[in-house]
Amino acid sequence: MANWAQMYDCFGDVDRVPELLERVEREDDAEAWDELGYRLVLEHDLVFPASFAALPRLVSLASRSARARGLAGTIMRRAAGSHGCDDLLTECADTIVEFRELLDRHLRSRPADYLAAFLHLLAVERQYHWSAVLGDFSDDFYQVACPHCAVEVTIAIGDFGHYSAIRDWHLGDVDRRDLRPASADGLSGAGRWMHETALRDGQDALADGITYLFGQAECPRCASVFTIADEYDSSNRPVM
Structure with missing residues (x-):
C-alpha cells in the first residue's frame, strides 16, 4: 500500500493523484x-514518486481502459531516467510482470494502437x-557513429529506401550505400524477440524493418561494415 503522504507528483502535491x-x-x-497525465509525467519526460505509486492501480485498470494502459506504458518508458525512485520501481516488480502479460495479450489481438503498445512492451x-x-x-532515421572512422552516419529505413549515407544539410543524404538486412535465423537477443513478436502478430512491415535495423551498414566514408543496432545500442543504452 503506497504511503501517499510521501508520494509527490510534478507539482509537489501528495493528495491530488489518489483523488484522481x-x-x-x-x-x-x-x-x-x-x-493524471500531466501530474504523473511532466512534458520533459520526468516521472515522480506518485507515478510509480499509481502504477499498480493503473495496471489494474489497463485491461479495460486504453487511457490507463497508455499512461502506465508512458511511465514505464520513462523509468530509465534519473528520477530517484529506483526503490519504488523495484516494489512494482509484480505489477510490471502483470503489465507485460497484459500488453502481450493486447498485441496478439492486433489492435489499432499496435506500435504504441509494442513500445510500451519494449520498456x-x-x-x-x-x-x-x-x-x-x-x-x-537513426544516427550512428562509424566504429572505425567515427564519422556520423545516417541510417534510413522506410518507404523511401534502406541505406546508409552522410547527411549534408544542403545536399541531403549523399553517398548512399544499401543496407544489408539480417536473416531471421541470424537474429538473436532483443532483435530476435522483437522480430518474432511482430511476425506473430502479422506486423510484416515492422518485422521487415527490424531485420534492417539489426542488419549491417557500410560506412560511406571508410567503407567499413558494422552492425547498426550494436552501434546504436552502445551509444544510447541508458546507465541503469
Whole structure:
C-alpha cells in the first residue's frame, strides 16, 4: 500500500493523484485522466514518486481502459531516467510482470494502437532506448557513429529506401550505400524477440524493418561494415 503522504507528483502535491485515481476507478472521467497525465509525467519526460505509486492501480485498470494502459506504458518508458525512485520501481516488480502479460495479450489481438503498445512492451522488457526511438519504418532515421572512422552516419529505413549515407544539410543524404538486412535465423537477443513478436502478430512491415535495423551498414566514408543496432545500442543504452 503506497504511503501517499510521501508520494509527490510534478507539482509537489501528495493528495491530488489518489483523488484522481479514485475518480477514474469509479468512471471513465476524461478530465481526471488528462490531469493524471500531466501530474504523473511532466512534458520533459520526468516521472515522480506518485507515478510509480499509481502504477499498480493503473495496471489494474489497463485491461479495460486504453487511457490507463497508455499512461502506465508512458511511465514505464520513462523509468530509465534519473528520477530517484529506483526503490519504488523495484516494489512494482509484480505489477510490471502483470503489465507485460497484459500488453502481450493486447498485441496478439492486433489492435489499432499496435506500435504504441509494442513500445510500451519494449520498456517493460528494459529496452528503453528502442522504446524511445523505434518507429513504424515508414520514415525512420537513426544516427550512428562509424566504429572505425567515427564519422556520423545516417541510417534510413522506410518507404523511401534502406541505406546508409552522410547527411549534408544542403545536399541531403549523399553517398548512399544499401543496407544489408539480417536473416531471421541470424537474429538473436532483443532483435530476435522483437522480430518474432511482430511476425506473430502479422506486423510484416515492422518485422521487415527490424531485420534492417539489426542488419549491417557500410560506412560511406571508410567503407567499413558494422552492425547498426550494436552501434546504436552502445551509444544510447541508458546507465541503469
